[in-house]
Amino acid sequence: MSYQVLIVDDEEIVCRGLSQFVKWEEHGFEVAGIAHSADDALTLAEKLPIDLVFTDIRMPGRSGLDLLKALRLEAPSIKCVILSGFADFSYAQEALRYDAADYLTKPVNLREVEALLDRLRIEFEDRQEESKIHTHRLEALLLSAAKGYADADVSQYNLPVLDRWYGLSMSLLNRELPESEIAAKKEQMSLQIASILPSAIVLSDDVFSLFCILPCSSDGEFDSFLTVLEQLGTDFSTWGFGTSKPRNGLGEIHTAYEEAARALRYRRAGVKGRVILYQNIETLFSQSVSTVSESLSSILCLLTDPDTRNESAEQLSETLSSLLSQNLTLTQYQTVCIRFLVELNGYLQEQNFPKEDLHIQLNDTLGRLLLCSDYAGSTACMMDYMKWLISLLNRFDEQQLGKGVIREVQLYIRQHYSTNITLNSLAERFFLHPNYLSRLFKEKTGKNFVEYLTEVRIEHIKELLKNSDLKIVEICTMTGYDNPRYFSKVFKQATGMTPREYRERA
Incomplete structure (x- = not known):
């Protein structure tokens, strides 16, 4: 340069x-x-x-x-x-x-x-390197706040002051792309967003996903952004898009993130549309029922583990019984059921399940649910769907499922090695039981999770020691270690040298 x-x-x-x-x-x-x-x-x-x-x-x-x-x-x-x-x-x-x-x-x-x-x-x-470090920390903080792990304290962390903005979630629809192509497409999309709206903040949300903060002072400016996005030839068969409602201040970043993610899952569930606006599907989520959000994660976890899959029907039955005890009207009950089905289907679409089968059955179930005239019939539709889903997953080749999930876990580790990754956090992210994930990871890679994570980190440490003038304590922090002594111990166990000795010989 x-x-x-x-x-x-x-x-x-x-x-x-x-x-x-x-x-x-x-x-x-x-x-x-x-x-x-x-x-x-x-x-x-x-x-x-x-x-x-x-x-x-x-x-x-x-x-x-x-x-x-x-x-x-x-x-x-x-x-x-x-x-x-x-x-x-x-x-x-x-x-x-x-x-x-x-x-x-x-x-x-x-x-x-x-x-x-x-x-x-x-x-x-030196200034460029400092800027990269600052940007990396800022992006990490914003993403942590978006996911609800931290508060977006503007004054304490010197975050940008945003008055009115939208959240935009984007995800690659094809989960089988080569890793290099995934990175290239994400970089290309980031540049495209920045070219339309230079003030946008683009965060790498996940292996296949981006989350953008789009400062827009009016609905008209936001509509213009979406129009230009379409005019630039964005491939909507490659990317799925979901947006939040307008938000004020970064204190609302978690809400915007959740709204945009729900709109994106609605898109992934097979609903037609270029960009799904949360405001257009808000009625599905207007009924505040915490039971659904809490149970969805546990049901997904049960479904994806062959050893516990049959328990998911019982879990759903308990969830529906809890809903019925809340004296919801039939319309409210059916709305919550639809929301549950759409979110569940959206999550499953992100895994390596047969998408066409999921889409057809979802539409059929939604159609039958809307024609039900009582609570019992609506509940039966839900249970029938769960029985069908369990049967589908049992027929689906577990080896194929395991291969797809573990590949995504490996990609996630390689992209987020610098963060505090644990087996439990990965299990929660991919809706797997920690014990099942641990066993599956060992079967597919021949290494346990910690060995693989350490291997990825060591490779990046070697690269930084050879090709940068960063202090060793800075490299320690940048590669996911918060204890310099432990960092040196792990590196020496892997290479036979301390980080300083490796740098001197490189």
């Missing part, structure tokens, strides 16, 4: 000389543009990704110092070097007051310029 330079001087010969005779590329820089006035320079700085400006002080109209002041306000990340034929200390003082990177007198010594470039390149690289 080359850092971009803008040369500003009213004398063409000076600009041409600097541009041609300084060995920019050898020092990591590239001349992106030349301007002959401060106003022209500001115009170019708005259009081009400028990192560094070399500017004369005395020019017709606004001076180089005026340019420096303007850039400090409008583009504070751009560094400036002042050039002047006037060796007046007062110029240097004022330039340094406005954070000039350096002050050089004309005629410019090319070696001096190139030495300066080497120093600035190191500063840019």
Whole structure:
């Protein structure tokens, strides 16, 4: 990567000389543009990704110092070097007051310029690395808050202040893509979202999914975003989309995340539509019944484990009995049942189950449920669906199911190795019993979960030790370890060397 330079001087010969005779590329820089006035320079700085400006002080109209002041306000990340034929200390003082990177007198010594470039390149690289670390921590915090694991405290964590925004969940519909293609498609979609709405914050939610925070001051701006998303040729057969209602402040990030996820699951359940808006399906969730949310996870866990699959029907029966005891109207009861079926089906679609069978049976069950005129008939529809589902899963090749689930677990570990991953957290995420997941993981990979996680982390640690100047304690934190001593112990057990010894020999 080359850092971009803008040369500003009213004398063409000076600009041409600097541009041609300084060995920019050898020092990591590239001349992106030349301007002959401060106003022209500001115009170019708005259009081009400028990192560094070399500017004369005395020019017709606004001076180089005026340019420096303007850039400090409008583009504070751009560094400036002042050039002047006037060796007046007062110029240097004022330039340094406005954070000039350096002050050089004309005629410019090319070696001096190139030495300066080497120093600035190191500063840019350090700043870039710090920015990456800050961005990584910010994204991790926002994602943690979105999932309800932490509070989005704007003042404590210096989070962005957002007034009105929408949550957008996106997921790849094909779960059998190669890992490299998954990463490429997620990166491509992130860039596409940013190109439409530069202020969007895109988070890598899961192996196949992204969650976006979309600052939109009005419904019209949000509608325009969706329109442009469609006009850019987004492949809606590849991606599923679900959005939340408009939200105010990051304190509502968990609510937005849940709404967008429900809309996405509604889309995955086989419902036609390019982007599902939560506000259009909100009536399904308007009846606040905690029993459904609590039981859905446990039923899924029972269903995906062959040893406990038959118990899921009993669990559903208990859930429905609990609903009936809450004196819901028939319409309310059926609405909650529909919500349960749609969410359950959406979750199952994310696993490696036969999607066509799920879709057909869901539509058939929903149709029969809506025609029921009493509670007993509605309950019978639900139980019939569960019996059919158990039968389907029993017929479905467990080896195929296990292969698909464990592949997703491995992908998740490789993408989230730097976080606090545990067997229990993985089991909860993939709706499996921890003991079943542990056994299945060992069967499919030949390693237990901890061995595989450690292997993934060690590979990344080696890469960072060889190819970065990060401190070992920073690498420790970045790769999922919070105890440097334990980090060194694990690394030595795996490689026979301490991290420091490995770096010295690499």
